[in-house]
Amino acid sequence: MACFAELGLSSWLVEQCRQLGLKQPTPVQVGCIPAILEGRDCLGCAKTGSGKTAAFVLPILQKLSEDPYGIFCLVLTPTRELAYQIAEQFRVLGKPLGLKDCIIVGGMDMVAQALELSRKPHVVIATPGRLADHLRSSSTFSIKKIRFLVLDEADRLLEQGCTDFTADLEAILEAVPAQRQTLLFSATLTDTLRELQGLATNQPFFWEAQAPVRTVEQLDQRYLLVPEKVKDAYLVHLIQGLQDEHEDWSIIIFTNTCKTCQILCMMLRKFSFPTVALHSMMKQKERFAALAKFKSSIYRILIATDVASRGLDIPTVQVVINHNTPGLPKIYIHRVGRTARAGRQGMAITLVTQYDIHLVHAIEEQIKKKLDEFSVEEAEVLQILTQVNVVRRECEIKLEATNFDEKKEINKRKQLILEGKDPDLEAKRKAELAKIRRKNRRFKEKVQQTLQRQAASRGCPPKAQPRSHAAPPTQGPA
Numbered sequence: 001m002a003c004f005a006e007l008g009l010s011s012w013l014v015e016q017c018r019q020l021g022l023k024q025p026t027p028v029q030v031g032c033i034p035a036i037l038e039g040r041d042c043l044g045c046a047k048t049g050s051g052k053t054a055a056f057v058l059p060i061l062q063k064l065s066e067d068p069y070g071i072f073c074l075v076l077t078p079t080r081e082l083a084y085q086i087a088e089q090f091r092v093l094g095k096p097l098g099l100k101d102c103i104i105v106g107g108m109d110m111v112a113q114a115l116e117l118s119r120k121p122h123v124v125i126a127t128p129g130r131l132a133d134h135l136r137s138s139s140t141f142s143i144k145k146i147r148f149l150v151l152d153e154a155d156r157l158l159e160q161g162c163t164d165f166t167a168d169l170e171a172i173l174e175a176v177p178a179q180r181q182t183l184l185f186s187a188t189l190t191d192t193l194r195e196l197q198g199l200a201t202n203q204p205f206f207w208e209a210q211a212p213v214r215t216v217e218q219l220d221q222r223y224l225l226v227p228e229k230v231k232d233a234y235l236v237h238l239i240q241g242l243q244d245e246h247e248d249w250s251i252i253i254f255t256n257t258c259k260t261c262q263i264l265c266m267m268l269r270k271f272s273f274p275t276v277a278l279h280s281m282m283k284q285k286e287r288f289a290a291l292a293k294f295k296s297s298i299y300r301i302l303i304a305t306d307v308a309s310r311g312l313d314i315p316t317v318q319v320v321i322n323h324n325t326p327g328l329p330k331i332y333i334h335r336v337g338r339t340a341r342a343g344r345q346g347m348a349i350t351l352v353t354q355y356d357i358h359l360v361h362a363i364e365e366q367i368k369k370k371l372d373e374f375s376v377e378e379a380e381v382l383q384i385l386t387q388v389n390v391v392r393r394e395c396e397i398k399l400e401a402t403n404f405d406e407k408k409e410i411n412k413r414k415q416l417i418l419e420g421k422d423p424d425l426e427a428k429r430k431a432e433l434a435k436i437r438r439k440n441r442r443f444k445e446k447v448q449q450t451l452q453r454q455a456a457s458r459g460c461p462p463k464a465q466p467r468s469h470a471a472p473p474t475q476g477p478a
């Protein structure tokens with residue numbers, strides 16, 4: 001395996017790596033750094049926690065040291081917390097350069113950001129929405145001369161998920177020069193490869209880690225079949241077990257909505273688990289504070305929505321629990337990638353209800369690996385069931401009293417207005433879409449029932465279970 005110096009990096013950068021404890025480059029670094037130094041665009045696809053950040057930070061710093069000016073590089077990332085993490089890597093590795101960086105993310109003071117931008121930092125790390133706002137409203141800075149454009153978690157930036165970056169990305173792409181080096185990185189690039197290739201046209205170099213499985217080897221991946229109604233009792237039982245078994249334990253729990261995240265956080269605290277929440281309904285300062293408390297192990301459990309599923313690098317995390325089975329395999333890959341990073345061991349446990357078995361199949365097909373069953377003593381779960389349900393209900397009532405839903409609705413409307421959309425029209429469109437989906441689902445169910453009836457009348461055995469180990473969930477103690 002090559003060493004950092006053999007990749008063409010200058011001695012001061014090699015020394016920085018050594019000081020940081022990076023002894024040998026990882027495969028994605030070996031693959032991408034020389035191509036970037038040659039001046040080529042680069043698309044780097046490698047597993048979670050495999051060192052993709054340094055794969056672009058190191059060559060950019062080298063080029064910056066040869067021709068320092070501001071603004072030299074723009075890095076775009078989907079989440080605010082990730083922007084701070086990337087900035088830290090630039091700062092640490094670029095220390096000898098006296099690197100000036102600037103973080104432009106939503107939820108922070110815009111005037112202070114505008115001032116910082118006008119001081120021509122070498123590197124700007126931004127979320128697309130806030131940077132586009134600055135471009136629309138200010139003429140005190142320019143990204144017309146940037147040498148590097150980086151899209152970290154590039155597939156997320158390009159897909160139209162719950163936060164749609166397309167319009168903001170368009171505004172940004174109009175403001176950057178055509179002559180630039182574009183670097184795109186993610187653990188799941190291949191799904192949006194065609195769109196991404198349109199962005200990187202300068203002798204693009206595509207690097208993908210060759211591996212039979214798309215998740216890391218050191219990750220023990222489990223599923224736990226739970227009846228929907230008793231999910232939270234299983235969760236409490238799981239955490240209790242992990243806490244009893246491990247001295248220095250640290251867990252991230254992923255939920256599907258901000259509200260569930262908030263309720264579960266309140267509930268786990270009632271059970272005296274040191275828990276902090278991270279979701280987009282929190283103020284930015286609270287988000288940073290929560291993350292800092294978790295990183296410093298003051299709190300052992302971080303309960304989060306997918307705002308924390310990409311990129312966050314917290315080496316102490318040993319376990320990831322998916323409170324809901326992710327609807328998309330790619331979300332699963334990023335969530336479970338918050339543990340077992342940089343060669344460490346880790347475990348991911350996905351709670352699977354009777355309605356989610358097909359999602360597990362889709363995940364297994366994508367990652368090219370079967371999940372193993374995680375077994376628990378059902379009798380022990382039964383013992384805490386009533387208590388957990390009562391506490392959860394109390395937390396729900398408490399949260400309702402804070403008008404959480406109303407605040408969420410107002411935030412949503414604000415966001416739509418900012419995106420130039422009519423909130424009422426959007427609501428109507430959504431309701432129509434939901435109606436169509438319901439109709440489709442009913443139709444599918446009817447077809448299924450007819451097929452089963454026909455099979456039964458022909459005397460065929462009922463259709464086999466989709467997977468050998470995914471037996472129907474046990475009749476839980478509901």
Ligand SMILES: Nc1ncnc2c1ncn2[C@@H]1O[C@H](COP(=O)(O)OP(=O)(O)OP(=O)(O)O)[C@@H](O)[C@H]1O
Pocket residue numbers: 021022023024025026029046047048049050051052053054186187310311312313315337341342
């Ligand atoms: N050459 C190296 N040797 C050892 N550790 C490294 C090396 N390069 C990076 N690391 C460490 O590996 C960890 C993961 O790196 P990084 O956050 O860049 O992963 P990633 O590939 O971007 O993951 P994700 O897809 O989840 O964003 C970091 O703590 C980083 O400091």
